[in-house]
Amino acid sequence: MNAAVRVCLVEDDPIMGESLCERFRLEGFDAHWCTSGAEAMRSLREQAFDVVISDMRLGDTTGEAIFDWAAGALPQAPPFVFITGYGTVDQAVALIKRGACDYVTKPFDLDALVARVLEIASAARAQDEGVPGLEPLGVSAAMQRIEAMLPRLARAASTVLIVGESGVGKERVAQRLHACLPDAARRPFVALNCGAVPETLLEPELFGHEKGAFTGAARSRAGVFEQAHGGTLFLDEIGEMTLAMQVRLLRAVQERQVVRVGGERPIPVDLLLVCATHRDLKAMVAEGTFREDLFYRVNVVQIRVPPLRERREDIPWLIRRFLSDIARQSGEARRHLTPAAEEAALAYPWPGNVRELKHAVERACIMSPAEWITPAALFPDAELPPPAGDVQAPLGDYLRECECRYIRGALESCDGHIGRTAELLGISRKNLWEKMKKLDIGHA
CATH class of the missing domain: 1.10.8.60 (Helicase, Ruva Protein; domain 3)
Structure with a gap:
């Protein structure tokens, strides 16, 4: 991490606060110490922090109140780590379920706290480097599990299948996966809803066409596979494709190259292919409405986005x-x-x-x-x-x-x-x- 990690420390105990602040600064952090909840809220409103470390009990408020305020008042609340005594452990655990990152109980290992804060800040920055302003997927355990696996998939996977009911946010998961790619901001993210394109137009949309390939093709045009070269192609509702179109898609997925409509030259494409559907593809394979070979090609890694x-x-x-x-x-x-x-x-x-x-x-x-x-x-x-x-x-x-x-x-x-x-x-x-x-x- 190039820039110093910015930590907002909220602690009303002068001895504890000074000790923590000094330790974090010695470790190279940019530590800002707030002695009250009011001061913390002002600081969080005026400055950007990588991590907030807050005591659960403060003189003028609680760590939970600051956490709730930040979630509603800030465009994107920073990760929270809570310092808690025995009597507020249950409260801290409840906050973890609502989206807080972690908590430590008094007395705590300061070395472990420093390491944990650095880990949280590193993970948050890695997520934000892809698409600026992209929000987390959610605060539920299910969505946090999905978000936690995406960096690993971005490093290793070439094809991913996202399944879930309509409206659950499958494209947002695909965008977050794209954001985990190295230099994601400079890579294209191209999305196509296969169910919204008429069958006669779907092939040129996917693979492009040469000039004069059909009536109205006044110039050559790249399809979405070519447009997404070097980045991510998101094909939504692939279960709506006809069997004939599935054959053409299978070849592109297998060979990682496309041939434009009216063309002869194969064009190599290097991309992360993310497919999505609200249908049960395995049941469609059994019914004969989805090709088994294509199913196994796109179902290399499956992510299920649960309904709300x-x-x-x-x-x-x-x-x-x-x-x-x-x-x-x-x-x-x-x-x-x-x-x-x-x-x-x-x-x-x-x-x-x-x-x-x-x-x-x-x-x-x-x-x-x-x-x-x-x-x-x-x-x-x-x-x-x-x-x-x-x-x-x-x-x-x-x-x-x-x-x-x-x-x-x-x-x-x-x-x-x-x-x-x-x-x-x-x-x-x-x-x-x-x-x-x-x-x-x-x-x-």
């Missing part, structure tokens, strides 16, 4: 990012979901997966003028289902969690300003302070 209903942890994370994107593109204030709307989103099965979720959030922002998006705005045409799963907590605990999330959302929308937050909630400052203390909510 199997990774519900990603739903709030995706919604926050969609809302941030909409605010950035429109120039308007960022919208927020009420706790009830978030519960409804978690309970809904999302048959259209991430695509349906994104459209629902966009529609709610367009149709609802309010800052807070309600369940009715998110699901205007549907009868809202009850929360999924059996009731596993007393009503008081559930209501406490809803109130906690609602107040945190209000604090975030008011940049942590107590007076404005109290006014937004329609309660007094004293009442707000009492609720925050009761619910263990810090502020910026």
Whole structure:
């Protein structure tokens, strides 16, 4: 790593903070020490850091509150590592499930912490070197497992098959895989939806054509195989191809060369081929609608992207990012979901997966003028289902969690300003302070 790793250390204990900061600087890190949650949030808003190391318990807030704030307020939150005592280990483990990178328990091995932070920063930079601004795939364990295997596939694989229902984000996985290639920013990424191109036009789209090859071919044109030479070719919905077209694709996959329509000269292509489908190709082979030899050629390495209903942890994370994107593109204030709307989103099965979720959030922002998006705005045409799963907590605990999330959302929308937050909630400052203390909510 050429540039020094930038670490934001959040620790209110002066002895511990000074010791950690000094050690990281001696190791060559660019360490910035924040003695409070408020200072950390200001620093994270103003500067870019590779890793955040935060104590779980701070004088004015908690590490969890900073983590939640960063996830919603920053375009891309840096990786978090938490320092925790015995009493907050369960809380730290829960944060890992929500997307935090790691935690260390007191007393901890400082050498191991330094090595772990360097490992996390190196992995984050390696992912970001490919396509600038490309976000993580998700915070669920399933999506993190996929993301963890992609660098290895980029180094070793030449053909990858991505399977999953429509709308799960197969192309985003392909883009992230491409981003793991060396010098990915200078390599082409070319995508083609085979199911959206008429059969008569699919062959020239794939392999190109020479001038005069057919009516309307006024000039020679390279197909997507040639366009992707040196980079990645993403062929979506290959299960929609006819058997005749599958034969032509098989030759290109086997020989890594193409012949343009109307041409005779074979053109070598060197690329990473990523195919995708929502169909069961093995069942299609049994039915005789997909060639067995092509199936084994493209199914060298298979990645299954689970549907959204199997990774519900990603739903709030995706919604926050969609809302941030909409605010950035429109120039308007960022919208927020009420706790009830978030519960409804978690309970809904999302048959259209991430695509349906994104459209629902966009529609709610367009149709609802309010800052807070309600369940009715998110699901205007549907009868809202009850929360999924059996009731596993007393009503008081559930209501406490809803109130906690609602107040945190209000604090975030008011940049942590107590007076404005109290006014937004329609309660007094004293009442707000009492609720925050009761619910263990810090502020910026």
